[in-house]
Amino acid sequence: MAFAITQSCCSDAGCVSVCPVGCIHPAPGEPGFGTADILHIDPEKCIDCGACADACPVDAIFPIDRLGVKDAHFAEVNAAYYRDTEVDAGPTTTQYARLPRLPQGLHIAIVGTGPSAGYALRAVLNRTTAAVTVIDKLPTPGGLIRSGVAPDHPATKNIMHGFDLHLRDPRVTMLGGVEIGTDVAPSDLADHFDAVVYAVGASEPRRLGIEGENLAGSTSATEVVAWYNGIPDVENPLRPATVGRTVLVGTGNVALDIARLFHTSSDALRRTDIADRSLPFFDENATSEIVLLGRRGPETAAYTKAEFAALTAMPDVEIVTLDAADVEPETFAGPPEPGRRRVVFVFGTAPVEVVGDDATMTAVRVRSGDREYAIAADNLISSIGYRTRPIEGLPFDGDAGMIPSRDGRVVDGDEVLRGSYVVGWAKRGPSGGIGANRACAEDTVQAVIDDIAEGRVPRSAKDGGDFEAFLKKRGVSPIRRRGIATIDRVERERGRGAGRPRVKLTSAAELTETARRRRRRRG
Ligand code: NAP
DSSP states (O other): OOEEEOTTOOOOOHHHHHOTTOOEESOTTSTTTTTSSSOEEOTTTOOOOOHHHHHOTTOOEEEGGGOOTTTTTHHHHHHHHHHHOOOOOSOOOOOOOOOOOOOSSOEEEEEOOSHHHHHHHHHHHHHOOOEEEEEESSSSTTTHHHHTSOTTOHHHHTHHHHHHHHHTSTTEEEEESOOBTTTBOHHHHHHHOSEEEEOOOOOEEOOOOOBTTTSBTEEEHHHHHHHHTTOTTOOOOOOOOSSOEEEEEOOSHHHHHHHHHHTSOHHHHTTTTOOGGGHHHHHHOOOOEEEEEESSOGGGOOSOHHHHHHHHTSTTOEEEEEOGGGOOTHHHHSOOOTTOOEEEEEESEEEEEEEESSSBEEEEEEEETTEEEEEEOSEEEEOSOEEOOOOTTSOOBTTTTBOOEETTEEEETTEEEEEEEEOTHHHHOSOSOTTHHHHHHHHHHHHHHHHHHTTOSOOOSOOHHHHHHHHHHHTOOOBOHHHHHHHHHHHHHHHHTTTSSOOOOOSHHHHHHHHHSOOOOOO
């Protein structure tokens, strides 16, 4: 009985390297790797050894006869890939990294603790003997794994177990609650470390730039996700339903996550790690219709097949797909039919104005081909991608919304900023799932290694202890490994009684107070 890969596949290809018969594709270096929704197991070649399932960091691989009802169709998804795609025969050859001799006593800083930071940390620990200081502005590691992945996707969050092991490595110092650009300047980091890797992601929304975008009820996916996923002190950006319809702009997986959560019962949400502050909204939620606007045709929808399948599998939710020409504008002029839960994709359609009274939106005016009409709605959530938040003192490409770089090296115009590197969405822009960061981080860490080996970066005369003394002098008191572990333990304990993975602490004051609480004595 062969194995099959399912929806939560992170595509980091850990399974590919352990498969003894090379039956998992697309593999790194093959067409489609990095863009395919998931990796696939060839059922004809699989020898049922289970090595891939053991190696999978997100529990996405199961024997075909053990697939649950929700995942049963993935047996066919895996098999169909091999009918439609020609793949190389034979086991995939492993590309070994270049490991030149490096000087002793290196000290590297990584800024961020999300997926790209996790893979970068793994590569630094595996390929060098350097000590590593990992810095995050929050005292809760995980970046997008904690605050981006949807609460009803717990398997995806399991990837954090592996990253946690690296954060606990004796060579690693973890400093939470320290913001680069505010508490500490990039030049201070450059002064204290031999290399600094920025893994800061993209935490700001791209804006539509249309009239009325600032009316109450008009918001971004970034703000909505930050609110329900527990970023400290984020307030509810949504208005309660009076019309009963919410418009989402964009057809990417983030838009689908939000559409799915809107139609998930609050009982089911109560079993997840969703931030408690969002539960009253979902309890009272009378939104029956979500309209997703795709500015181009249905063939360009940005969602992945696996996420669309999860949406269509929702009980009692009707999925409707309309092209611009099919729309009867009067359908959207008034409220939707109450209680009839629908997700309506309207393609070839883009918002042109958010309309409302003084301060609050009442409708979204859209253009479909050469027609314009209004969609009555309580909320407009634009889910059109992300931008990196600029860091004071570090070059920034405002048009692209990224840190400018060449081969992972931060650049300022034509000039390379020696010793500063970037990985993940801050380097590539906001696309690709968690696993796409693995190869990206390995490439950047290789640039760090090559530069140090070739003497292209000046060695710092300071060490990690000096950096902590510097923070103290600045009046910055970081939250360390023990405080971070206390937060984790308290959140899990709060969740245990309620049958939930954790109940998140969602205010900065509560997080700091918990981290500083002295550990209770055993017994
Ligand atoms: P995305 O996949 O890039 O989708 C962005 C959407 O916004 C597209 O439909 C795009 O349409 C539209 N758009 C962009 N600019 C627009 C504008 N000015 N007006 C109207 N529409 C506009 O972004 P995302 O949903 O934020 O996801 C980011 C990445 O995270 C993706 O790689 C995604 O797969 C990944 N992710 C994965 C999961 C998962 O695997 N479960 C969950 C969440 C996110 P065009 O195509 O026309 O530009």
